[in-house]
Amino acid sequence: GESVGLHLPTLSVQEGDNSIINCAYSNSASDYFIWYKQESGKGPQFIIDIRSNMDKRQGQRVTVLLNKTVKHLSLQIAATQPGDSAVYFCAENIRGGYQKVTFGIGTKLQVIP
Amino acid sequence: DAGVTQSPTHLIKTRGQHVTLRCSPISGHKSVSWYQQVLGQGPQFIFQYYEKEERGRGNFPDRFSARQFPNYSSELNVNALLLGDSALYLCASSLAGATDTQYFGPGTRLTVL
Numbered sequence: 001g002e003s004v005g006l007h008l009p010t011l012s013v014q015e016g017d018n019s020i021i022n023c024a025y026s027n028s029a030s031d032y033f034i035w036y037k038q039e040s041g042k043g044p045q046f047i048i049d050i051r052s053n054m055d056k057r058q059g060q061r062v063t064v065l066l067n068k069t070v071k072h073l074s075l076q077i078a079a080t081q082p083g084d085s086a087v088y089f090c091a092e093n094i095r096g097g098y099q100k101v102t103f104g105i106g107t108k109l110q111v112i113p
Numbered sequence: 114d115a116g117v118t119q120s121p122t123h124l125i126k127t128r129g130q131h132v133t134l135r136c137s138p139i140s141g142h143k144s145v146s147w148y149q150q151v152l153g154q155g156p157q158f159i160f161q162y163y164e165k166e167e168r169g170r171g172n173f174p175d176r177f178s179a180r181q182f183p184n185y186s187s188e189l190n191v192n193a194l195l196l197g198d199s200a201l202y203l204c205a206s207s208l209a210g211a212t213d214t215q216y217f218g219p220g221t222r223l224t225v226l
Contacts, residue, residue, distance in 0.1 A: 043220050
């Protein structure tokens with residue numbers, strides 16, 4: 001069935017470098033997309049979202065890019081810090097009058113000090 | 114301000130038993146959603162409730178049920194537990210709308226023996 005997936009299960013980056021986490025989706029009916037960060041033993045934490053009528057959105061140290069043509073989105077983290085180490089999920093909110101958020105399997109980001 | 118709270122934190126049950134998990138949303142939030150997260154995977158949508166009514170249901174058997182109370186707290190019930198029900202059960206609350214940001218609780222870790 002249609003789902004959100006990630007290209008890389010694990011990403012290792014040097015502290016201070018920029019990180020890019022990619023995600024592919026297949027459901028063109030989605031209203032918007034969300035990135036969550038999940039640390040061990042905790043629930044997912046909202047990072048940033050982007051609506052389907054936007055291409056780019058920036059937050060504090062994070063940028064999300066949406067390419068609807070190829071159904072791809074990415075999360076860029078600037079100046080990656082050890083505290084950024086976690087599993088990152090992209091998720092899509094499927095249009096349907098309620099919040100059926102569909103998550104991918106996640107990418108584990110490891111920051112090397 | 115308190116975030117989403119869930120109880121209990123951990124729970125161990127045996128096959129065939131039933132379980133009730135509880136969730137209190139962020140103050141002012143009227144919508145509660147439940148997710149199941151199996152180890153190594155992303156959360157899977159189970160239910161969404163808004164104003165005490167079920168708004169959406171994921172692909173889970175009828176053994177899973179939920180309800181929302183007048184104070185917007187919620188319970189998730191699972192009957193006839195199977196080994197495969199072992200997972201982290203996450204509750205998320207949002208204001209109301211289909212694209213309102215969802216905030217997750219820490220989850221309840223259920224182990225079925």
